[in-house]
Amino acid sequence: MLRRRTPALGLALLCALAVTLSAVGSAQAAKPGAAATLLARTIADARASGSFHEVISQLENGTHVGFVAQIGATSGRQLITTSRGTRAQVVVSGGMAYLSGNSTALVHYFGLPARYAAAVGARWISFSRSDPGYQSVAVDVTTRSALSELVPAGVVTERAVTLAGRPLIALRGTVPGAAKGTAGVQTLYVTRGADPLPVQATMDLRKGGRVQATGTITTTAWGTPVAIAAPPRPIPVTDLTVLVQERAAMAITDTPGYTTFLSSSGEAPTVGRPWGRACEPVRFAFSPAAPQAIYSQAAAAVAAARAQGIDVTLETPALTWKHNSLYYRRGQSPATAAQVTIALAAGSPPGRHGAKSTPITIHWHSAADVDGHNIDLRQVSATVWEGVIAGRPERLRRAIRRLIAFTQGVGATTVPGSGIAPHGADAFTTADVAAMLEMSGCTRIAPSGLAA
Numbered sequence: 001m002l003r004r005r006t007p008a009l010g011l012a013l014l015c016a017l018a019v020t021l022s023a024v025g026s027a028q029a030a031k032p033g034a035a036a037t038l039l040a041r042t043i044a045d046a047r048a049s050g051s052f053h054e055v056i057s058q059l060e061n062g063t064h065v066g067f068v069a070q071i072g073a074t075s076g077r078q079l080i081t082t083s084r085g086t087r088a089q090v091v092v093s094g095g096m097a098y099l100s101g102n103s104t105a106l107v108h109y110f111g112l113p114a115r116y117a118a119a120v121g122a123r124w125i126s127f128s129r130s131d132p133g134y135q136s137v138a139v140d141v142t143t144r145s146a147l148s149e150l151v152p153a154g155v156v157t158e159r160a161v162t163l164a165g166r167p168l169i170a171l172r173g174t175v176p177g178a179a180k181g182t183a184g185v186q187t188l189y190v191t192r193g194a195d196p197l198p199v200q201a202t203m204d205l206r207k208g209g210r211v212q213a214t215g216t217i218t219t220t221a222w223g224t225p226v227a228i229a230a231p232p233r234p235i236p237v238t239d240l241t242v243l244v245q246e247r248a249a250m251a252i253t254d255t256p257g258y259t260t261f262l263s264s265s266g267e268a269p270t271v272g273r274p275w276g277r278a279c280e281p282v283r284f285a286f287s288p289a290a291p292q293a294i295y296s297q298a299a300a301a302v303a304a305a306r307a308q309g310i311d312v313t314l315e316t317p318a319l320t321w322k323h324n325s326l327y328y329r330r331g332q333s334p335a336t337a338a339q340v341t342i343a344l345a346a347g348s349p350p351g352r353h354g355a356k357s358t359p360i361t362i363h364w365h366s367a368a369d370v371d372g373h374n375i376d377l378r379q380v381s382a383t384v385w386e387g388v389i390a391g392r393p394e395r396l397r398r399a400i401r402r403l404i405a406f407t408q409g410v411g412a413t414t415v416p417g418s419g420i421a422p423h424g425a426d427a428f429t430t431a432d433v434a435a436m437l438e439m440s441g442c443t444r445i446a447p448s449g450l451a452a
Helices: 024-030 033-047 103-109 114-120 136-138 143-147 237-250 292-307 391-405 430-440
Strands: 052-060 061-073 076-082 087-093 094-102 126-128 152-163 166-174 183-192 198-207 210-220 282-286 312-314 322-324 328-330 338-345 362-366 375-385
Touching: 033 152, 033 166, 033 183, 061 143, 076 103, 087 103, 087 136, 094 103, 094 136, 094 143, 094 312, 114 237, 126 282, 143 322, 210 391, 282 292, 282 391, 292 312, 292 391, 338 391, 362 391, 375 391, 391 430
Parallel strands: 282 312, 282 338, 338 375
Antiparallel strands: 052 061, 052 210, 061 076, 076 087, 087 094, 094 126, 152 166, 166 183, 183 198, 198 210, 322 328, 362 375
């Protein structure tokens, strides 16, 4: 009954978890008598039902593990939590298995190397049936493998019991797949009548008389249809090595925790001159239709960045902007400044998982530098989603900071409290500024207060 006791994944995703579960057919061959017959009929009826819901509560060596699952014949979803901070989800759909989880889950529960987990982040990993890790990830998420966990091993006995006021039959045997040197009792409670179905299974596993693990599986909603869709845009497990290599290429060397971004050809912008020139001034042109309340918040974010030494400015609603103490009107901008347009859009961004909470979508184009090897930004624009920022001015300011950082060559960060990260500071931190100065080539602060 113990679930996923050994990390399922390794360096190349890698080796399947070696789990031996007692097959129902072979186990029953050694269990003569009425109890074996009832057990066989119960499992047959359960398989015929095709689907069910399952809740597992398990305590193993002081760690509480919980599973909540919708289980179908060919698809299912399982949520996994532990008292050590694990949060993970497994989906089986369309002959594929999918895994997503926090760092604790990916590294310490599933055994993924830390650098792989960092590269994956909150995204989904997909496994085809031919991938080594498929069986380990998909185990217990569909009907056949989930039912095998309910079946007590060894010689099974039966007795009539009442559980929570409900008359049931208790089928008692040993824990299937128990490790050498351990002994345990597993009891499956089933309904009475001609068509028995599992209701609950309990397990008690001991070694040398000391309790190693206890657990309860509760099953409900037999025959309720289960149709689980595949998660959007998963990362194939076979692409993880490439992903880690890309992440290494994106790292900003002197500012740990900060990464740049990659072109469509998989190349990072040039360090020190992402626009092809060092310390490129950037002018933001906001939508003329922007309400004053939105414009003022964007202006505040740009002004704060400028005060921290980042050479950025924002057009006024009259379409003018200041550079080197001179004012320019749109269309009269000097060639030394990069223009970045910001548009407003109603509602929330469509598409990928988690996108509806994203306040800004950044669009960009890059091309090879004059040297033919490095990549430069050529054009950047952004869409700010009013449905996400409505009533949340701090979200708009963070969106503008993300855009500013992008124009300086910084794509993302994992540094806690960063003014770019969700729920971080409401201003660029010293580390944020250092990353932008390194990438933009503005390595010192001029007397004017702007980077030079």
